[in-house]
Amino acid sequence: MSESSSAAALERLRLRRVGNLPVLEGPARASAYVCEAVSCLSTQSHEVLVGLADQITDAGLTDVAVKRVGCLGLCAAGPLVQIPETGQLFAHVRPDELGGIVEALVSATPGGARVPEAPFFSRQLRIVTENSGRIDPESLDDHLANGGFEALRIALTTMTPAEVREEISRSGLRGRGGAGYPTGLKWNTVAKANGAPKYVICNADEGDPGAFMDRSVLESDPYRVLEGMAIAAYAVGATEGYVYCRAEYPLAVSRLRKAIRAAANAGYLGAGILDTQFGFEVEVRQGAGAFVCGEETALIASLEGGRGTPTTRPPYPAVVGLWDQPTLINNVETFANVAPIIRNGGAWFAEIGTATSKGTKVFALAGRVVNTGLIEVPMGTTLREIVFDIGGGIVDGRAFKAVQTGGPSGGCIPAEFLDMGVDYESLVGVGSFMGSGGMIVMDDTSCMVDVARYFMDFCREESCGKCVPCRVGTTQLFMLLERITRGEATMDDLAQLERLGGMVQRTSLCGLGQGAPNPVFSTLRYFRHEYVAHIVDRVCPAGVCNFESASVPG
């Protein structure tokens, strides 16, 4: 497509977007939602969007809208196009084969938005991602038309800061970054801390490999995160905020920056928000590829322009944070939960989930599972429902082996726990960790010793080097694991692995080192026989490890 024809098509498209309807008289009879989150974009979804706009114009469909939306969830099948009026979802759409979609749009009849019937969609409960795949993430109007900034209005005009904090406490919301610290408690600590100004930081340094929930939320509904931050700032008495986002997410950064500008121009950020006395400024700062910066004290060091090395806590950032001022740090998903809680009440939220873990959790489902993508389910949903009903089971009909959660600080959960409901406590109970929500499904082609080696390699390279147990310990643990996967280890090495792992866990300065041995311990707990097979029989049961160059110990 030439540049000028593409530009002309885009101009038509701009006019045909649902949130911006000068061409359409009355509501659209039917619409085509084209996913433009990173995963679909990299499979040419933008060409699909432009092509659809062209064809709909050529077909003279003056009552059909086309719009860019955020993540539709089923990333494996991208590019995705949805017709919300009929619930039809078109997968693997090719820019040169759009006839089927145009035909469906011709015959579509208006009605309420319908969810596709496949279990992938019907088993989900969407709170954080309720607007993902429904609104144009770059259109403030579209966001406002779907209830955007209503919660901020409610908070600023009808509630005191203490009442907002009370509502968040009542909801039982816990931090979605991994550790699950009660959000209301954290907000109260910052509110009561002495010092001004106070800061609000959104942690969007989603570093766990295999996790992309925060990226998706920021790319699909950036305003919601900003709204949550503004409500939090009001509740704790802060006036300035930062979103610390990974540089690896350029689309999220650019959508956030656009959203901040648009929201500030419309009076939802900046001074005198919604004609009240309350003002709140937000800036985006990019990380630079250091995993440890997800740790809150390291994140603060990085925001201050330095090397991202953590410091001991206490004092906690809630009391001594950015520029030594009281600072509230929450994760993207935590902030994205705030607006619906304020709109619907804490009691509503507390009814969803389990006794200790309220609400929903967004998971990035990836690995050897059919329906890889982004899902949101109530806390307490079983792993079996997630992997087999929503996830569609294992690729190529192979056997399920384990699901890895919690990233490099997490663990591998074997088949015997498939019927366990997932919440913060249950995951810790089986030796894993919620983490930010990555869920990697493994089948019988994965060697669990090699998985442990992979994560230790990650931690070894990402260790900031400040404390000895982590800097030296992770390297030693990695070397031990290397020997096992090369078939050069003895049972003494295995004992050493466990001893040293315990020491690194107990004595490291921050969560990176403390969590680093977890993948080793959890695979040893459930797959010890694989370690023994490598050491004693010199066999890799999964056929992953290569023993050819092994120098067998005497």
Add this chain to the structure above:
Amino acid sequence: MRVKAAKPAPPTDDKRWRVVETRMRRLGNRPDALIEALHSAQEAFGYLDDDALRFIGESLLVPPSKVFGVATFYHYFTLKPAGEHTCVVCTGTACYINGAADILTAIKAGLGVKARETTVDGKLSLLTARCLGACSLAPVAVVDGVVEGRVSGREFVARLETL
């Protein structure tokens, strides 16, 4: 008494320095703008050389030792010029499960480069990423800024050879 230092001049009259200067000025030329300034210089020039580090340090009143410390702490910054083309292979968990290591092995066999190296002819720089968050398309690589999903070793190397 604090004496305000004279505004340092950019290393060359290359217009791209203006972008870097603007970014720093927008952030008040404060020391905490260091990482953003490094980002903006790397975006403009492709890498950070000694002149760039010195200029940014002088502009933000950050000592050279700290500028160098920060620039080398973060994986995202590179102090060496990149090849004509860049290929980033994702080594996140989903890509690892789906064979990212095989891709790196194939590239090493075909083009003779390891991660963080550039081919002898300066054509291609090979990098790895922790996770690009496009896990559904695993294994993933980014060639000259374009994300490619479900990459398979041999075909992919053949394509890199024709760049």
